[in-house]
Amino acid sequence: MTETRPQSQAETRSPVLYVVLGVVVVLVLGAATRFLEKNVPAWFEGDVAKAIEYPVYAIVLGLIGNAVLTATGWRERLEGGFRTEFFIKTGLVLLGASINLKVIVTAAGPAIIQGILLITSVFLFTWWLAGRLGLDDKLRALLSAAVSICGVSAAIAAAGAVQARKEQLAYTASLVIAFALPSIFLVPWLASVFGLTDEVAGAWIGGNIDTTAAVTAAGALVSEDALAVASIVKVTQNALIGIVVIALTAWFAFRVERTPGAKAPGVGEFWTRFPKFVLGFVAASVIATWYLGTVSSAEGKEVIAVANDLRVWFLILAFVSIGLEFKVGSLREAGWRPVAVFASAAVLNLVLALGLALLLFSGFTVT
Amino acid sequence: MFSMKCMTEPPTRQESRTQFNEDWAATVIGLVLLVLVIVGVIPPGLIP
Numbered sequence: 001m002t003e004t005r006p007q008s009q010a011e012t013r014s015p016v017l018y019v020v021l022g023v024v025v026v027l028v029l030g031a032a033t034r035f036l037e038k039n040v041p042a043w044f045e046g047d048v049a050k051a052i053e054y055p056v057y058a059i060v061l062g063l064i065g066n067a068v069l070t071a072t073g074w075r076e077r078l079e080g081g082f083r084t085e086f087f088i089k090t091g092l093v094l095l096g097a098s099i100n101l102k103v104i105v106t107a108a109g110p111a112i113i114q115g116i117l118l119i120t121s122v123f124l125f126t127w128w129l130a131g132r133l134g135l136d137d138k139l140r141a142l143l144s145a146a147v148s149i150c151g152v153s154a155a156i157a158a159a160g161a162v163q164a165r166k167e168q169l170a171y172t173a174s175l176v177i178a179f180a181l182p183s184i185f186l187v188p189w190l191a192s193v194f195g196l197t198d199e200v201a202g203a204w205i206g207g208n209i210d211t212t213a214a215v216t217a218a219g220a221l222v223s224e225d226a227l228a229v230a231s232i233v234k235v236t237q238n239a240l241i242g243i244v245v246i247a248l249t250a251w252f253a254f255r256v257e258r259t260p261g262a263k264a265p266g267v268g269e270f271w272t273r274f275p276k277f278v279l280g281f282v283a284a285s286v287i288a289t290w291y292l293g294t295v296s297s298a299e300g301k302e303v304i305a306v307a308n309d310l311r312v313w314f315l316i317l318a319f320v321s322i323g324l325e326f327k328v329g330s331l332r333e334a335g336w337r338p339v340a341v342f343a344s345a346a347v348l349n350l351v352l353a354l355g356l357a358l359l360l361f362s363g364f365t366v367t
Numbered sequence: 368m369f370s371m372k373c374m375t376e377p378p379t380r381q382e383s384r385t386q387f388n389e390d391w392a393a394t395v396i397g398l399v400l401l402v403l404v405i406v407g408v409i410p411p412g413l414i415p
Contacts, residue, residue, distance in 0.1 A: 086389045093397025280394030309414035
């Protein structure tokens with residue numbers, strides 16, 4: 001029976017085929033999301049059906065697909081095709097085309113200040129609390145980077161810097177997604193309860209929610225303007241990964257592991273760790289801003305709308321992949337301490353990010 | 368404790384490399400798609 005074959009053997013036999021099949025699953029669920037988004041409001045009368053946006057359909061379909069594939073033993077074989085990071089980053093590059101370069105330049109200042117203050121305070125708090133609760137130093141580094149910067153991407157970067165174990169990375173990634181999924185719905189709802197402007201709500205979402213895909217989903221649930229600000233704030237945090245990773249590499253080499261003859265990381269290490277899609281996001285904004293200056297307003301809007309349709313497709317594929325990738329198994333194995341650390345840091349992040357968003361983005365407008 | 372059961376697994380350099388290759392792939396594909404839209408190869412109405 002193929003269902004009982006170990007994962008490593010299955011992957012060795014035909015990894016490319018499984019990756020392609022995984023991508024096909026994501027595409028089919030993405031197409032179903034688009035179908036539901038367009039047709040559900042026509043099937044059901046009332047505001048609730050109209051209010052449900054594509055991130056909700058995509059994540060729910062992803063979770064259902066996850067349950068079905070897990071029950072049939074296919075999920076682990078196909079997970080090579082669930083490329084959340086690739087889909088979300090391509091979607092964010094395309095999102096750059098709908099944001100005027102002036103908005104990025106204007107928002108960059110407050111976004112950098114917010115990023116530095118949030119990352120420093122939340123990282124140090126998480127590191128301290130995890131130490132008090134007796135967690136392994138490498139797991140402390142992964143949890144601190146994940147909750148303070150940008151979730152799974154930061155955890156992967158930090159894992160490379162401190163040479164963490166695979167289980168530690170898988171566990172941290174599961175924690176990130178377990179906390180991010182409810183945040184997608186909770187934070188936009190709280191922003192509405194508090195009566196925040198779209199820009200402040202976007203800055204709160206971008207500063208608080210850990211993983212980039214979840215930030216985009218929550219921003220899209222609020223509005224296009226909130227999505228623009230949330231993306232700029234999150235992309236700025238992504239850009240700061242390199243600095244944190246350099247600090248972690250040096251800290252583990254000189255203080256934790258005391259490697260003899262270890263060299264201090266330099267500019268090359270920063271460039272290796274720098275998330276290159278940030279350059280694509282800015283380049284897309286530069287190209288679109290230049291293009292819109294050379295054609296009529298009507299023609300420009302029609303063309304950028306096509307780029308926006310492509311962007312929505314990539315975001316849908318990313319949200320479907322979030323649902324498909326979610327694992328609860330590794331969460332059960334680690335005990336309550338890492339969960340307590342992550343939850344405490346998430347609450348601090350929520351409160352601090354709200355304060356900084358109100359302080360730095362109250363007078364900011366996208367249009 | 369979590370850290371005790373992780374001692375035999377290899378470290379995570381490979382994931383780190385894959386991650387950053389995806390960065391370049393996303394950048395190139397996103398920008399190529401944008402250029403194709405602007406030059407009219409992907410016209411309005413084509414994307415479902």
